[in-house]
Amino acid sequence: MMVPVRCFTCGNVVGEHWEEFKARSREGDEDPEMVLDELGIDRYCCRRMLVSHKDLVDIVSPYQ
Amino acid sequence: MDEEYDVEFIEREERSAKFLVRGVTPAFANGIRRAMIADVPTLAIDEVRFIENSSVMFDEQIALRLGLVPLSTPPNEFDEDDVVTLSLDVSGPATAYSGDIVSSDEMVQPAEENVPIIDLKDGQRLELEADAVLSTGKDHAKHQGGVSVGYRHLQRVETVGDRGEFEDVDPEIYRGVIQEGDELVDTEEFDHDLTNRYPDQEVAVEDVEHAFVFSVETDGSMSVEELFTRAVESLDARAAELEDAVSL
Ligand SMILES: [Zn+2]
Numbered sequence: 001m002m003v004p005v006r007c008f009t010c011g012n013v014v015g016e017h018w019e020e021f022k023a024r025s026r027e028g029d030e031d032p033e034m035v036l037d038e039l040g041i042d043r044y045c046c047r048r049m050l051v052s053h054k055d056l057v058d059i060v061s062p063y064q
Numbered sequence: 065m066d067e068e069y070d071v072e073f074i075e076r077e078e079r080s081a082k083f084l085v086r087g088v089t090p091a092f093a094n095g096i097r098r099a100m101i102a103d104v105p106t107l108a109i110d111e112v113r114f115i116e117n118s119s120v121m122f123d124e125q126i127a128l129r130l131g132l133v134p135l136s137t138p139p140n141e142f143d144e145d146d147v148v149t150l151s152l153d154v155s156g157p158a159t160a161y162s163g164d165i166v167s168s169d170e171m172v173q174p175a176e177e178n179v180p181i182i183d184l185k186d187g188q189r190l191e192l193e194a195d196a197v198l199s200t201g202k203d204h205a206k207h208q209g210g211v212s213v214g215y216r217h218l219q220r221v222e223t224v225g226d227r228g229e230f231e232d233v234d235p236e237i238y239r240g241v242i243q244e245g246d247e248l249v250d251t252e253e254f255d256h257d258l259t260n261r262y263p264d265q266e267v268a269v270e271d272v273e274h275a276f277v278f279s280v281e282t283d284g285s286m287s288v289e290e291l292f293t294r295a296v297e298s299l300d301a302r303a304a305e306l307e308d309a310v311s312l
Contacts (some may be wrong), residue, residue: 001120002183005132005133006128006132009209011205013132013133015180016177043181053182055183057182058183064120
């Protein structure tokens with residue numbers, strides 16, 4: 001629903017990068033690989049946290 | 065251990081570092097690694113009292129997210145039973161961030177300001193009070209100060225002769241730090257492949273006894289140096305405790 005605060009595997013805090021990652025690679029047209037490199041998310045366990053995430057609050061909230 | 069051990073930094077930032085420790089046994093190196101992961105206490109939110117939560121998430125889910133936000137933990141200021149009260153009050157439409165958490169203690173602040181806790185829509189509101197407690201990684205991963213803590217042997221590289229001119233060259237991958245004479249070289253400099261550094265020479269690689277290269281990252285609750293020194297202190301304290309327990 002909301003982006004996970006930490007990486008499930010290594011425990012690194014990744015949530016803080018979500019909004020920038022989303023703005024640049026999902027809504028913008030930058031290459032996700034380059035954005036992750038620039039954000040300093042090096043390990044693939046942490047990278048998949050952002051690559052595979054989808055915000056669901058907007059989808060769920062009408063049924064509250 | 066009677067001898068002094070010797071620490072040399074290779075890479076040093078606030079939250080991540082690579083350093084060489086000489087004069088320790090493999091068992092002691094591993095002891096430090098384990099202490100950094102499981103035995104150095106940090107503060108984290110452990111109990112949350114909800115005053116209002118009309119968001120799309122359950123109280124428990126929000127409490128979990130709050131717990132995972134790292135809090136700065138000053139050394140030797142807090143004891144195991146101390147409680148720091150924090151509060152959060154955000155009304156929608158807005159997103160509640162970790163930076164919105166208000167702490168009652170100036171020394172204890174969220175280490176990260178931009179972690180989204182919950183997205184609030186029009187008319188939704190989140191108001192809560194939380195207690196942060198001091199505990200170790202053994203108890204819960206949210207109290208784990210060290211993230212991806214590891215060590216490798218320092219490796220000595222020596223040239224032992226020329227490579228045959230028409231020989232096929234296979235990559236020789238080493239990750240970590242190598243020692244050439246008295247100099248330390250991070251393998252990143254030559255893309256972890258020794259054949260890039262010595263294209264025409266045969267090399268011999270061997271582990272340097274009692275020398276370990278640690279790479280340590282922290283979650284932001286304290287600096288790498290602090291985490292390391294406190295891990296060593298915790299080993300020290302347990303050794304003293306054992307000595308006390310077995311002495312007559
Ligand atoms: Zn990770």
